[in-house]
Amino acid sequence: MTTLAIDAHPKAGERPTPATKTALQDHRWPPRVGLHPGLVLTLYLVLALAPVAIAAAHPLPPRPFWDEVASALGLSALAIMCLEFMLSGRYRSVSGRIGIDLTMRFHQLVALSLVGFMLVHPFVYSTPMGHALPWDTDAHLRLGLDTWSIATGAVAWGLLVVLVATAIGRRLLPYRYESWRGAHAIGAVLVTGLVAHHALAAGRYSAQPAMIVFWGALLTLAGMTLIYVYIIRSIQQKRAPYAVHSVESVAADTWELRLKARDGAGTHGTLRFQPGQFAWVKIGPHPFRVREHPFSISTAPEQTPEIGFTIRENGDFTRHIGEIPPGTPAYLDGPHGNFVPDAEEIPTVYIAGGVGIAPMLSHLRAFRTEGDRRPITLIYGNRTVDYIASKAELDQMAQHLNLKVHYVLQEPPEDWDGPAGMITQDVLDACLPRESRRVARYFICGPGPMIDAVDRELRNLDVPAHRIISEKFDYT
Numbered sequence: 001m002t003t004l005a006i007d008a009h010p011k012a013g014e015r016p017t018p019a020t021k022t023a024l025q026d027h028r029w030p031p032r033v034g035l036h037p038g039l040v041l042t043l044y045l046v047l048a049l050a051p052v053a054i055a056a057a058h059p060l061p062p063r064p065f066w067d068e069v070a071s072a073l074g075l076s077a078l079a080i081m082c083l084e085f086m087l088s089g090r091y092r093s094v095s096g097r098i099g100i101d102l103t104m105r106f107h108q109l110v111a112l113s114l115v116g117f118m119l120v121h122p123f124v125y126s127t128p129m130g131h132a133l134p135w136d137t138d139a140h141l142r143l144g145l146d147t148w149s150i151a152t153g154a155v156a157w158g159l160l161v162v163l164v165a166t167a168i169g170r171r172l173l174p175y176r177y178e179s180w181r182g183a184h185a186i187g188a189v190l191v192t193g194l195v196a197h198h199a200l201a202a203g204r205y206s207a208q209p210a211m212i213v214f215w216g217a218l219l220t221l222a223g224m225t226l227i228y229v230y231i232i233r234s235i236q237q238k239r240a241p242y243a244v245h246s247v248e249s250v251a252a253d254t255w256e257l258r259l260k261a262r263d264g265a266g267t268h269g270t271l272r273f274q275p276g277q278f279a280w281v282k283i284g285p286h287p288f289r290v291r292e293h294p295f296s297i298s299t300a301p302e303q304t305p306e307i308g309f310t311i312r313e314n315g316d317f318t319r320h321i322g323e324i325p326p327g328t329p330a331y332l333d334g335p336h337g338n339f340v341p342d343a344e345e346i347p348t349v350y351i352a353g354g355v356g357i358a359p360m361l362s363h364l365r366a367f368r369t370e371g372d373r374r375p376i377t378l379i380y381g382n383r384t385v386d387y388i389a390s391k392a393e394l395d396q397m398a399q400h401l402n403l404k405v406h407y408v409l410q411e412p413p414e415d416w417d418g419p420a421g422m423i424t425q426d427v428l429d430a431c432l433p434r435e436s437r438r439v440a441r442y443f444i445c446g447p448g449p450m451i452d453a454v455d456r457e458l459r460n461l462d463v464p465a466h467r468i469i470s471e472k473f474d475y476t
């Protein structure tokens with residue numbers, strides 16, 4: 001076990017009084033938009049269960065209990081399928097307050113339930129599957145499926161399994177992320193279309209007028225999401241163009257890409273964001289392209305019309321960041337995300353792994369511009385000293401902010417006197433100020449496994465879960 005003796009926060013005596021107001025509360029930065037998470041969940045449940053309620057309200061002759069269960073599963077499955085489009089549509093009204101990270105996790109969790117519903121749906125019926133009998137007008141003797149409705153149901157059933165399995169095992173597939181994403185979108189449209197046909201052609205309840213209106217509305221909303229994501233949003237981006245201003249190396253394999261609003265006016269067309277939010281970035285001559293990448297904004301809102309991103313080489317797009325010439329057109333979709341600082345000047349702890357420092361740079365740069373005096377501890381892990389992004393600036397910020405920086409190196413040089421290895425519980429225990437441990441706000445960003453480990457270790461150190469905010473750079 002490593003024993004560390006680190007001065008946790010030498011400036012503790014100089015802390016400002018708690019809850020000192022900062023410019024964050026002056027609304028100089030835009031307020032976060034989005035519906036309350038409780039309202040989003042309620043709306044979601046209402047829409048997912050609405051077809052079951054509409055079906056229950058229909059005065060059709062009763063059928064065996066399990067037939068009704070099977071129908072309810074099928075009806076909810078189609079509603080959930082349509083809602084999946086809206087969850088992944090990056091609507092700020094939906095994910096603005098919840099965060100895209102959590103919204104995407106919900107999308108994935110729901111997809112698993114969907115597979116469950118769809119898999120059991122055909123096997124729960126007790127009524128025979130056969131063709132409708134002429135005198136059985138409300139299909140309680142036979143399910144009344146014709147050849148087409150059986151075919152669309154069966155193909156959708158198999159395709160949905162493939163769709164979810166390829167999403168879970170995406171990294172094992174020999175395809176680029178963009179190819180998978182395109183195939184996933186096309187597959188989702190196909191499955192939804194097939195299920196809609198199956199429900200309308202074979203469904204006992206879906207053939208009722210009220211249900212036809214409901215399905216029409218929900219399918220239109222799902223279709224409009226696609227039009228919004230792939231066409232309308234691109235048109236909006238075309239009206240607010242950016243250009244690459246500079247690309248500079250800030251550490252090994254790490255670049256700071258700076259964009260500038262092309263009209264140069266500073267407000268028109270410039271993203272209005274809070275420190276720590278992120279945007280999807282498209283680089284190229286026009287915004288009508290599928291290829292885009294999410295990056296945290298690492299500059300402060302006050303630095304607009306320049307907007308910067310700290311980017312680590314990771315794959316086929318990021319490997320070429322350093323080669324992008326100034327003047328190249330760029331387009332942004334954002335701001336998104338909830339990795340934003342508290343308005344009050346409360347003790348704040350940042351724990352970053354590698355390029356996870358990017359959104360924290362945005363916070364620190366904003367604090368510096370604002371003259372914010374909150375007590376800050378930054379624990380920043382990297383493989384070697386060469387990978388510490390913007391080190392000179394961080395060291396300089398430690399002079400101006402109420403900031404204590406602890407670099408943690410996995411492969412330290414011989415003369416290194418800081419913590420070595422991973423960011424373990426011992427490292428955290430040694431670096432975190434004791435007196436504010438339970439009340440500080442904690443931000444964690446870095447590789448997924450690191451975030452999970454640090455989250456666990458913080459809780460072992462008695463940090464309440466609700467004080468921790470984390471951002472994963474991967475939705476897998």
Ligand SMILES: Cc1cc2nc3c(=O)[nH]c(=O)nc-3n(C[C@H](O)[C@H](O)[C@H](O)COP(=O)(O)OP(=O)(O)OC[C@H]3O[C@@H](n4cnc5c(N)ncnc54)[C@H](O)[C@@H]3O)c2cc1C
Nearest residue numbers: 177292293294295296310311312314315316317318358473
């Ligand atoms: C919210 C968020 C913020 C991020 N912020 C930063 C940052 O500030 N700095 C930084 O260096 N990296 C950041 N990333 C990670 C960055 O988006 C990926 O490293 C980058 O997109 C990889 O692209 P590539 O073509 O180089 O590599 P690829 O080999 O194509 O992709 C590597 C992995 O990156 C992810 N990825 C790629 N494209 C997308 C996409 N369009 N949408 C979602 N995930 C994608 C996938 O998991 C993929 O497996 C962030 C990711 C997220 C989700």
